[in-house]
Amino acid sequence: MTIFLRRRLFLQGAGASLVLPLLPSLLPRTAQAQTARPVRYVQVMNVYGPNERTFFGSRSTSMRPMPNVNVKPLSEIAGDFSPIIGAAFNPLKAKFSVLRGIDTLIANPNHHSCFATCASSYAGGLDGDNYPPVSGQESIDVLLSKSAKVYGASTPLARRLVSLNPVTNDDYSDGRSFSFQRNGNNLQMVSPLRQTQALFDAFSSGFGMSTTTTDTREVDLMQAVYGDYVRTRDSARISAADKQKLEAYMALVNDVAKSVQPTTSTTTTCAAPTRATESDVEAAITNQFKILAAAMACDLTRVASVTLGMSQGYGARHTEHHAVGAQDGINNPSGLVQDLKAIGNRVARLISIFDSVADGSGTLLDNSIIYWSQQYGIVKPSGEHEPDNMPVVVAGKAGGALRQGNYIDFRNEGSSGESRGLPMNNLLVTFMNCMGLSSSDYEKTAGQGYGYYNGNFQDRPGGTTWSATAGRRSALPWFYAGASLG
Template sequence: MERRRFLKGAGVAIALPVMESLMPKARGAVNKKPIRRFVCLSNNYGVYQKAFFPDATQAGKNYDMPETLKPLEKHRKDFTTFSNLDHGFTGGHQGVPVLLSGVRPILAHNYNEGNISLDQKLAEYHGAATRFPSMTLGVREKNLLSFTRTGVQVPTINMQQAYRAMFFEDTNEKKISQAERFKRQNSILDVVMGQAKSLNKELGKQDQEKLEEYLGSVRSLEKKISQQEPWLNKPKPKTDVPEPKPGNGTTEQLKAMIEIIALAIQTDSTRAITCSSGFANGDFGLNGGYHGFSHHGERDEPVAALKKIEGFQISMMSYLIDLLKAQEDPINGGTLFDNTSILYGCGMAAGTHQTKNLPLVLAGGGFKHGEHKVYPMPDPKRIPAANLLLSILQQSGLEIDQFGSSSSTLTGLEWS
């Protein structure tokens, strides 16, 4: 049974048990190139590094699991932790938006694709294959990770907005209004492109290059509209999972968001997801703010607070792995986890505003895992963290040899 026909016929009732009679056919129709998904879990303040990184002398498989990563112990063979990877610059909080590109926004003009983030590169690659090219999620925090190739930061949505976008059918009036808006936008873009082509003949070489950059952004918008239009009248998937309720603490909200991420992957609603999580005073029985805790000065109380907050974030990464391992993959065969790369990382290494040695853990996605990989520390020999991003993109099927500030794929990280 062809997959799209199956999804339409069954309404993507993901809450139903797996129908074994159909799975052999799904396995028999495995794509030549597996369909990969990507999830990034992050925060805006870095980590308490002494509890996050394994001992630098324990490279390879036989490392002692650090305190913060202990919730991942049961998945030890299915993830990799890295030491001494970063994007090679200073700047404290300015490093947060750089995590998934390796390019500072103010320097984006020096790169062919600007500071496009990994998730948005994947969104372009998958195109109209899913209803949502990407999802940019936030739990008690603004998500600062996602940028288009024109430097536009993708807005954050919360768990309730994500749930409703995936499962609530739009009214007929709203669908008609959206179709009319697409039509108006296309008409405007047609006029703009026509005028721009006429103007181009009158410009010098430098101005022609600037105009071409502008036209590139116009073409990008045209492409997005053409990708969104076919989904207007396609039915949304159904689920028995109730809509999450706002107002709960960080523990409940982040767990609910992780379940929404799993639902998004199970329904093939999107293949590129980023999620930043924060903290509110009173959560975990703590008094204070995340930012204040991050400036811990090695004091016992804020350090203990950071361990609680970050340990819970890692436990939610482990929970997502559990959820995806439990679901068979109707596109590729195997489980959803087998074909989903889950990256936990932060663009600022620690609350002391340093950006060296970023906290990075990668799970799933068809990579060969189970090790602590330690890279050279001295600056002349440092390996760009963007090399890891390039490896994820290549493993996802993109035939590219450079991304952001990468110099190559990441040495020592293998995939099947």
């Protein structure tokens, strides 16, 4: 049943309110229902990882609709799902799912640092978290941001991918993202925005109020600036490779030039969100989530990446990220576990914000994917952090393509010891299918699939599925309810 929200919704921040976009709720019901809203994608990543009990709790499943799919509806779980997926998630049980048995196939046996955005680790023999994914492919958010199936050509470059990292008191995650983009032959990390103002500035002209300016000097100025770049680019002293660099920047200048074009429209379309005073990092995070929601609801952007860090830096948390495996999770005093709980609460906050924004015949959450994962899979009692059993929460229905409200364990029955689940590669293919991308849109070479495929996956039950092209291109069974795109 579609729910049509007639009224504008006001979110109460810390003493201020956020006025959300008006346009969708101004439309008549029939027009609203017929409006096909685009699917949005938001990934939320954090450094380190949990132990089994703190993230998955003590869970069993109640049905098995198909092999590798063991399910328990979240509605059958009383109270909190787990210490990390806690009370803040309880009102949202119909809106998200917890996925278990999602394994990252890795190349680095000595340090299982995973990129849950790339279905890859970094290369083996390396020990340092600044290395790029060994898969050689851009992360899913970058790939989506560049796809013509997600954005039209007129979308400004600065708005195609929103990358945020608001936490500043954790020197390990500060300035870090889990997004990688190609630069020549290299994959390089995308540097995230930290400041709320910078995020707002990227969309301020899109939260447009009426503009009747006739100041042509601004237009002349940007034309002159653009002309300076044209003259430089066209100089005989510039090599072909350097011309490309200049042209890449000229596209950004062009975006700015378009933004200063005077308009004659006087209709308020998307109201600019107001922001609360940022007395602490939580206020900053909330502000940024609200700006993001408004930008997505206004269809100014469709892809975002958020990296969340710890309350203390590397000195304190690094030791804990191994020790957490041996600790009981329920009332764990470990600072790392407390931080992971806090991050869980932030993710719940993001989900709630998206679910309170009207979008088409439903909410923004209904037309979105919010994907939360972490740097490592479950930490064993021995202290080793593993690439198996990645902690995964997915919220949002992706316009109907995802089946939500369940705990889904993808591990094969009868598995003991190590997980025998499904590769994370197929989780990310699922998201790309939800966004309309097929294999021709994400494969570097035909049949490659997406992400890294460790040859050793063949020893997993059902592993032969992923040695075949069709298997690599398949979305997660049962969880994905959309069309098979191959």
